[in-house]
Amino acid sequence: MRFISSLEVPHCMEDLQYSFNQRGELRHLVTEEPFFYNYYKNELERNHKRYKTLGSLVILHVYELLEKECKLERIHIPIDASDEEPKSFFFMSKEALSKQTNLFVLLQDSGVIRAGQWSQKVIVHHSLDRGSQIPYIKTALRDNSAVIVLNPNDNFVEIKEEALVKNEDDAGSLETSDARDSLKPELVLPKRCCSSPEEHTSYVWDHFISRSAAKNVWFIAHGYGGFVFIDLLCKKREEVMSKVSAVAFIDSRHHTPHQARADPEIQTWIRSHCRSWVLNAKPLDRPVGSIRKLDCTKVSVGTENHELAPFFALPSIFRFLSRSSKGRRSLAPPIRTMLTRSSTRKSI
Numbered sequence: 001m002r003f004i005s006s007l008e009v010p011h012c013m014e015d016l017q018y019s020f021n022q023r024g025e026l027r028h029l030v031t032e033e034p035f036f037y038n039y040y041k042n043e044l045e046r047n048h049k050r051y052k053t054l055g056s057l058v059i060l061h062v063y064e065l066l067e068k069e070c071k072l073e074r075i076h077i078p079i080d081a082s083d084e085e086p087k088s089f090f091f092m093s094k095e096a097l098s099k100q101t102n103l104f105v106l107l108q109d110s111g112v113i114r115a116g117q118w119s120q121k122v123i124v125h126h127s128l129d130r131g132s133q134i135p136y137i138k139t140a141l142r143d144n145s146a147v148i149v150l151n152p153n154d155n156f157v158e159i160k161e162e163a164l165v166k167n168e169d170d171a172g173s174l175e176t177s178d179a180r181d182s183l184k185p186e187l188v189l190p191k192r193c194c195s196s197p198e199e200h201t202s203y204v205w206d207h208f209i210s211r212s213a214a215k216n217v218w219f220i221a222h223g224y225g226g227f228v229f230i231d232l233l234c235k236k237r238e239e240v241m242s243k244v245s246a247v248a249f250i251d252s253r254h255h256t257p258h259q260a261r262a263d264p265e266i267q268t269w270i271r272s273h274c275r276s277w278v279l280n281a282k283p284l285d286r287p288v289g290s291i292r293k294l295d296c297t298k299v300s301v302g303t304e305n306h307e308l309a310p311f312f313a314l315p316s317i318f319r320f321l322s323r324s325s326k327g328r329r330s331l332a333p334p335i336r337t338m339l340t341r342s343s344t345r346k347s348i
Contacts, residue, residue: 013057016050020061024128035124055112055120062116062123062132066091066149070137077203078193086157088194090204091115096146096212102325103214104140105148106133109223110197115151118222119307130311136220139318146214150204152197152228156188197228205232209243216245216325220317222310226252226276230259233266241269246324248317249276249296251309256295270296275320277301277313285316 013019017029026035035054040046066072072091081087096103113120122131129135133149140147194200209217221229226249233240247270260266273296280288280300288298302312 013054013061016054016057018054020128024132025126026058026124054124058120058123059114059117062114062128062134065128065132065134066116066137070134070141070147072137072147072149075208077200077207079207081192086189086191088151088154088191088200089115090151090200091147091149092208093141093147096148097208098213099144099146100213100215102140102143102145102216102218102321103148103209103212104136104145105150105209105217105219106136107150107152107201107219107221107225107228108133109225110153112153114154115149118310122307122311126308130308133310135314136310139314146212148204148209150201152200152225154191155195155197155200156190159187159189197224198231201228201232202235205236205240210236210239212243216321217243218245218321218324219247220250220310221247221252221254222250223306224253226250226254227259230254230256230270233269234259234261234263237263237266241266244273246321247274248313248320249274250313250317251279251301251306252276267295273324275299277309277316279304279306279309284312 014029018026018035019029021027021032027033028035037047037051039050063074067074070093072093074089075092076087076089078087108115108118111120116133116137117123117131118133119131124131137147137149193203219229229247229249233244256267256270260270276296276298278288278298278301280286280302281304282288282300282302284300284302286300288300299316301309301316303309
């Protein structure tokens with residue numbers, strides 16, 4: 001038996017004839033056209049497989065940008081895992097736990113997206129600037145803040161068995177079967193301490209975030225990430241309320257009345273420390289709806305597209321966090337542009 005990462009793919013991005021240009025846009029190497037899904041005419045299964053392969057390569061490319069361009073470190077968890085045990089990981093800036101300024105914690109939505117992404121679909125069809133977390137990370141680092149990029153959807157590893165078959169041309173000898181049959185799926189194994197977004201976030205909180213020396217700990221949570229944060233808040237009530245200075249929810253799926261179970265102290269803390277950017281075509285930061293007693297202030301994000309919401313909310317979120325910081329020192333203006341040309345061709 002051996003562990004097979006779900007990200008193992010037989011190609012590099014250039015094998016699909018695509019690459020990211022200097023504007024972070026995915027373009028065909030020859031035609032310079034955007035990604036075209038229906039490559040195999042009316043063959044849904046082949047096109048879907050090709051898209052999944054591209055998605056896996058985008059994940060690896062973003063990981064590379066986090067390490068090389070943002071200078072983040074990959075931290076494997078659980079920290080007591082053996083060499084043979086399947087592990088998850090997240091990313092953290094150098095000396096993140098010892099910095100006494102600000103600590104940003106980025107918590108994305110559920111699904112196929114991994115660390116460093118808000119939306120894989122937006123990365124593919126728009127740009128890295130709009131769909132990745134890199135503009136948030138670079139803005140935070142430019143202010144000498146620390147960053148933790150969670151990876152809450154990296155929960156399982158596939159276990160496959162190398163099947164041995166008898167070579168009919170050489171009686172009595174055994175050899176591995178061809179690539180078509182050699183890796184047979186057996187089961188999906190949950191990664192210890194990371195089998196769900198909630199478990200992953202709780203583990204990173206216990207072993208890393210809670211030990212930070214930061215004056216301000218800020219969470220930015222998109223979609224299901226908002227649900228995950230409220231789950232953390234309810235489980236580690238006093239610790240989170242005393243450690244976290246502010247939370248920015250982006251089209252969040254949290255539900256305060258249900259999750260907080262009518263806990264008035266938690267509800268008061270949420271109203272005082274959180275703000276929610278909701279889908280609305282009104283200009284950014286316009287009040288939306290009435291202020292509910294059981295939840296935080298809601299403002300428009302400037303779009304009705306869930307996956308583009310983090311891109312639109314970025315400048316407003318940094319203004320909100322700056323005003324909520326202890327000491328009231330202004331954050332640097334957000335970064336919007338980046339050079340993200342694909343790395344040179346290499347096997348993966």
